[in-house]
Amino acid sequence: MTVTTITDAQLAPKDYASDQEVRWCPGCGDYAILKAVQKACADMGLVRERTVFVSGIGCAARFPYYMSTYGFHTVHGRAPAIATGIKLANPDLDVWVMTGDGDGLSIGGNHMLHVLRRNVDLKIILFNNEIYGLTKGQYSPTSRRGTRSPSTPLGSIENPVSACAFALGAGARFVARSIDTLQAHLIATLKRAHAHRGASFIEILQNCVVFNDAVFDHITGKEVAPEAQVLVEHGKPLVFGKNKEKALRLKPGTIALEVVAATAPDVLVHDETNRPLAQLLAALEPPFPTAMGVLYCSPTESYEHDFYAQKGAALGKGDLDALLNSERTWEVVP
C-alpha cells in the first residue's frame, strides 16, 4: 500500500461545511468541535472526495451530515466496524469515526476495543459529555458515580470508564485528550491525529448544555483551568499552574505520580512514546490536574497496511478456470 498525500490548499473551513442546517442545541459543545474539525481540514488541505466521516448514533453521530465530504451515519456503536470495512475496501480513503461516550464506550465498546488493537488507520474522535443526550439525559458509561439522571434518580452507582485509559488498554498507538472550547489546542491535536498512521484516538471533553451542563467546569473553567489541567507536550516538563509553578513527578519508591514544585528535582519530562507514563497521565483525575494533549504516540504499521503487505497477499484476477479445476477432476465422454 502506498500512502499518497494529496492536498487541496484552495479550500477554506467553510468549504468543508455541507449545505445542511446544523441541528444541535444552541450552545452545544459540538458546534465548537465542528468548527475545529473544519478548520483543521482546511489547514491540512484535505481533499473532500477522499475524506469520509463515519458515525454511529447519538448527538455526535450527526456530525457527517454537516461536512461536505463523504459521510455515513450508521447504527449505534458500529461505526468502527463499518469504517474498518471501508478501509479494507479502499485503504487510500481518509476515514474519520465520530462517536460519543455512549456510542463508543457502551453499545460500541467491543468494536472500539478491537478497532484500536487492530490499529486500523482511522481518526477516532470521541465526544465525551458524560451523558446520553439524544435520548434525553440518562447517565452514560463515563458519568461519575452519583450522577442523577432519569434512569438513576438516586444517583448512579456505577464506576465510570476513562476513555483514554480504555484506549491505551486496548492497545491504541495514538491517544490524546482535548476540550471543545480549547480551539487552538483541539485543532493542533486533530492535526497530530491526522498525521498518525494507524488508529488515532482523541477524547474531547464536550459540554452538553441541556442535560449535563457545566459537568467539566471544574476542569475547563477559565479560573480553574491552569490548576486543573496539565498540557502535555513531548519533550517538555509536565508543569502546570498559573505560573507553571507546579509539576508532576514519580513519587519516589512507587509507580504513582505526585505534584511537586516545578523547581523540584526529577520533574517528569513528557515522553509520548512511553506507554506506562501515558497510562498514569490518562488516569489522573481531581485533585490531580487532568492531562490534555497527546498522551501517547508510538506509531506502527496499520492493519490494512499489514494486510496488503502480507506475503502472497496480492489481490488479483486469478484464473477462475484453474480454481474450478483444482484438485481431482474427471472427464465424462459422450
Next chain:
Amino acid sequence: MATSSISRPERETRDSVVIRFAGDSGDGMQVTGSQFTLETALAGSDFSTFPDFPAEIRAPTGTTFGVSAFQIHFGGGDVMTPGDAVDVLVAMNPAALTVELRDLKVGGTVIVDSAAFNERNLSKAGYARNPLDDDSLARYQVLKFDITKLTADAVKPHGLSSREAHLCRNMWALGLLLWMYGYERTATIEWLNRKFAKKPVIAAANVAAVNAGHAFGETAEMAEHMVGYVVPKAHVQAGRYRTVSGTEGLAWGLVAGLRAAGIEKMVFAGYPITPASALLHTLANLRAYGVVTFQAEDEIAASGAALGASYAGALGVTSSSGPGIALKTEMLGLAIATELPLIVIDSQRAGPSTGMPTKAEQSDLFQAVHGRNADAPLAVLAPTSTADCFDIAIEAVRLATKYMTPVIVLSDGYLAHAAEPWRIPREADLPRFPVTYRTDPEGFHPFLRDPETLARPWVKPGTPQLEHRIGGLERDYDSGHISYDPDNHARMTKARADKIAGIANDIPLQGIALGADHGKLAVVGWGSTFGAIHRAVQIARDESTDVAHIHVRYLSPFPRNLGDLLKRYDRVLVPEMNNGQLVKLLRAEYLIPAESLPKVTGKPFRVTEIAQAIGKIS
C-alpha cells in the same frame, strides 16, 4: 481372479448402494468418507453424501454422543439423496453400532472392528453384553474383523507407535470397502502422500493400511460373505467433473459473481460459527481472486465491515448461521435503508438459540424474509443442491448490485458439508452483468432512482463532486437529505417495497421440476430438500399418482407466476425442515390451503417420508 489361490465368486451388480462409515469423532470417518467419495466419482458413478458429526470436537472416546458418521449413496442412476436406508454400515466401535444400526436395512451388512468391542467400549455404549456374541444382529450380515490388529500388522514395518498405528484403522477399512466395490486406490494414495508430505513415514503407513484392507478383501477366506460388487457408471452429460461441497460452490460462485459484475474486490467478513465457518476458511485462501477476508470481533462487526466495504464500492459479503444472522439484523436494516448491496449467506442449523449446531434445519426462512424491525424488504434465495450453490451465489451478486439491496442466501448445514459431482463450468460461459459506478455530478443525488429497477446509484467515495451523506435516518425521495415528512416516509416505504417486488420481473418464471403444470397434487419445496422430494415424486408418478414437484429458489420476491401455478393443483403439500414456514408464506401470499409436512429432527428428509405423505393425500 485367475492368480488368486482362493476361489472368488463373480462380482455382483448393484444399481445403487448406501454406505455409512461411523466411528468416534477422532476415528477419521469424515476423511474416510470423502476419499471413498472421490474414488466413486473417478469410477464414474453418481453420488450424494451426508456427513453427520457431533458438535463436540473430541467427545470422550467411545461414547455415543461422540459418534461421527459419513454416508454416501452412489450408483448408476440419478442419485438425488444420500439415501434413506443403509446397505453397509462400517462401525468402528460399539457406540457407532448402537447409534447407527437403526438405519441399516434388514439383511444389510455391518462391518465391525471386533477388537473395539471390548468391555470398556461396550459399557460406554450401553451394551450389557457384546452384540457380536449373541443373536441381536441376526437380521444382518455381520463381518467382524480384528481391524485393530490387521492394521497394526500392516503398518508394523514403518515403526509407528501403537497410538499412531491405531489412527490408520480408518484407512484399512477404506481399503476393504474400495475392494468391495471394485474401486481404485490411486487417488487415495496420492492424497495421503500429499497430506502427509512432511511426515513420509505416516504417509507410507497409511498407504500400507489402505493396501492391506484391499488385499484382505481380495484374499480373505470368507468367500461366502465377502462378495465383491460392481456399481454401474452413471449416464450424465459429457464434460469435465469434480466433487463440490455447498461451501465450495458458494465460495467459487461468489468469486465468479465478483468477476461477472466487474468489481475489483470482495470483502468477506465473518465470525466463527458452526456450520458457516468453512466458507470463511475457503475464501481466506482466495486473495489471488480479489477476495479480502476479515474475521471480525463479532457477527455485528462482520456485517458492519461488509456493509462498509460495499459503501466504499467493493462487494460486501458476510456469512453466519441462524444465531449469528439474528445479530446481523440491524445492519441488514441499515443496508436496506441506505440501499447498498450486501450478500448474507446463512448456513441454517437447528434452533432456536444455540439449538443443534451441527444439525441442519430450514428454520430461518421467516428470519430471512421478515426478521427485521419495520417494513424492511430484501431478496432471499435458496440453493437446491451443492452444485446449485455456485449458481445461486452468482445470482445473489447480480441482484444485490443491480438492485442495490441486501440478498440473503439460505443454505444449510447439510448443503454446506455434503458433496455431489459437479460439471465444471468454464468462465467464458458464465454470465456477465458489469456494474456501473456513478461518476457524473450532473443532476446527482444519492437516492436518484433508475426508472426501471428503482435502484439508486452506487458511488465510490473518492469520486470528485459526488460527495454526499447517507445514513439510517429517513431521507427525502427527491434530494436524499434527512426528512421526517409523513408523506415522504410513506413514499419511501413504498419505493423500497416496489424495488424488491420488481425483482420478480427479472428472475425466471417458476418452473416445474417434475410432472404436469396442473393436477391433483403439487409438492412444493425449497432449498436442500430438492433431492428427497424429487425422488419421492418420481416414485409416486411411477405408480401413476398425479403429482408434481415444484421447487422454489426465489423466496423473496416469489416468481411472478407462482401463485397462479399453485392454484392449478387441487392440493399443495409443502415438506420443509422446519415447523411450517414456506407453507405459511404461500398461504399468506396466495390464499391457498397449502398443507405442511414439517420435519425437525435435524436430519434431512428421507424419500419414504415424503412418498408416504404423498400416498396419504392422493
